[in-house]
Amino acid sequence: MDANKESVDHGGSRFIGCNATHYFSSRNWHVTVLDNLSRDGTDRNLQWLRNRTTFDFEEVDVCDRSAVERIVSDGCYDAVIHLAAQVAVTTSVVNPRMDFMVNALGTFNVLDAVRLHSPEAVVIFASTNKVYGKVNSAATGLVGGRHAYKDRSFGISESELLDFLSPYGCSKGAADQYTLDFARIYGIPATSFRQSCIYGPQQFGVEDQGWLAWFAIASLLGRDITIYGDGNQVRDVFTSTIFCALMKRPSRLQTRSPGRPSTWAAGRTISFRSSTSSRFSSGGSKEGFYLSGRIGGRATSGFTSATSASSMRCWAGGPRLASRKGWLKLVDWVEQSHLAFDPAI
Numbered sequence: 500m501d502a503n504k505e506s507v508d509h510g511g512s513r514f515i516g517c518n519a520t521h522y523f524s525s526r527n528w529h530v531t532v533l534d535n536l537s538r539d540g541t542d543r544n545l546q547w548l549r550n551r552t553t554f555d556f557e558e559v560d561v562c563d564r565s566a567v568e569r570i571v572s573d574g575c576y577d578a579v580i581h582l583a584a585q586v587a588v589t590t591s592v593v594n595p596r597m598d599f600m601v602n603a604l605g606t607f608n609v610l611d612a613v614r615l616h617s618p619e620a621v622v623i624f625a626s627t628n629k630v631y632g633k634v635n636s637a638a639t640g641l642v643g644g645r646h647a648y649k650d651r652s653f654g655i656s657e658s659e660l661l662d663f664l665s666p667y668g669c670s671k672g673a674a675d676q677y678t679l680d681f682a683r684i685y686g687i688p689a690t691s692f693r694q695s696c697i698y699g700p701q702q703f704g705v706e707d708q709g710w711l712a713w714f715a716i717a718s719l720l721g722r723d724i725t726i727y728g729d730g731n732q733v734r735d736v737f738t739s740t741i742f743c744a745l746m747k748r749p750s751r752l753q754t755r756s757p758g759r760p761s762t763w764a765a766g767r768t769i770s771f772r773s774s775t776s777s778r779f780s781s782g783g784s785k786e787g788f789y790l791s792g793r794i795g796g797r798a799t800s801g802f803t804s805a806t807s808a809s810s811m812r813c814w815a816g817g818p819r820l821a822s823r824k825g826w827l828k829l830v831d832w833v834e835q836s837h838l839a840f841d842p843a844i
């Protein structure tokens with residue numbers, strides 16, 4: 500139990516944020532959620548949270564520097580969890596300025612507010628494995644119907660070169676680097692989590708973000724699913740429950756390695772094509788499956804490793820939860836929430 504700890508959860512009304520708010524508040528943390536409610540599903544998730552736990556809520560845009568500073572200076576926070584973001588590569592290509600403002604400037608606002616008003620708070624920035632780009636130096640080959648790295652059997656680690664790809668990759672990458680540098684220069688206990696794909700309940704997945712949830716929702720609603728590329732690309736996936744548990748750990752991580760990123764991975768990868776197989780199907784219609792052309796800015800193999808976060812490997816329940824059990828929890832939620840999806844898609 501972490502009784503009486505306090506956190507502010509930026510972007511806390513949608514997928515990971517909603518799960519994090521529930522996770523921490525049910526462990527007796529006092530959570531303040533900051534969100535501009537810009538994404539579909541936030542209202543519903545806020546209501547879901549209100550029915551289960553207590554927390555404070557502020558409708559604030561992370562680009563609003565003075566509002567962010569006011570909230571950070573008002574509290575006495577042990578942790579600042581920064582999840583608010585523009586999250587889709589496709590949207591970033593259509594509107595790179597908005598993407599930059601939210602992801603790069605928004606993160607800067609959060610970091611600077613912590614530097615000025617709450618320098619003891621642990622800052623967790625949800626970065627992305629997309630900061631490694633296509634990893635052109637890594638040879639890949641088709642092995643057993645999956646694009647696999649030939650010389651990186653454990654995937655991509657933090658020692659890989661950064662190569663920001665797409666406006667989303669650039670804005671998240673800039674934010675990632677600011678986070679780590681604020682830790683180095685100003686000594687604030689901040690870290691970047693460079694995870695691959697997280698999935699779980701409360702995830703209003705759509706075609707261009709939250710693909711496993713989208714597959715489940717589309718399957719339930721009988722919608723077509725387009726798989727971009729050849730379908731053999733793989734992603735490391737793990738559940739929001741595991742991600743929340745990882746977020747509880749950085750205060751310990753930070754004392755060991757301040758300002759270092761963590762490339763989290765469950766060590767379990769699935770290909771897009773196999774995710775549509777019976778093992779991952781919720782049983783809905785699969786009539787509409789078809790393959791189409793490649794989309795720019797997406798890595799073929801998004802397989803990250805946990806080399807510096809080796810504790811993940813021996814963490815009982817991690818990989819297990821990331822597989823069938825995690826998928827069934829998501830499908831359960833999709834089935835219970837089916838009335839919510841039509842307007843949200």
Ligand SMILES: NC(=O)c1ccc[n+]([C@@H]2O[C@H](COP(=O)([O-])OP(=O)(O)OC[C@H]3O[C@@H](n4cnc5c(N)ncnc54)[C@H](O)[C@@H]3O)[C@@H](O)[C@H]2O)c1
Nearest residue numbers: 510513514515534535536537538560561583584625696697
């Ligand atoms: N879900 C994944 O698989 C995944 C993978 C890698 C990285 N991430 C990162 O994790 C974080 C959370 O992702 P998610 O899947 O929960 O996304 P999400 O879209 O479900 O949640 C993002 C939240 O940010 C809020 N938001 C957007 N713009 C805002 C603004 N200007 N001011 C305040 N709030 C704003 C939205 O309303 C939403 O509640 C993001 O930073 C994302 O880039 C997610």
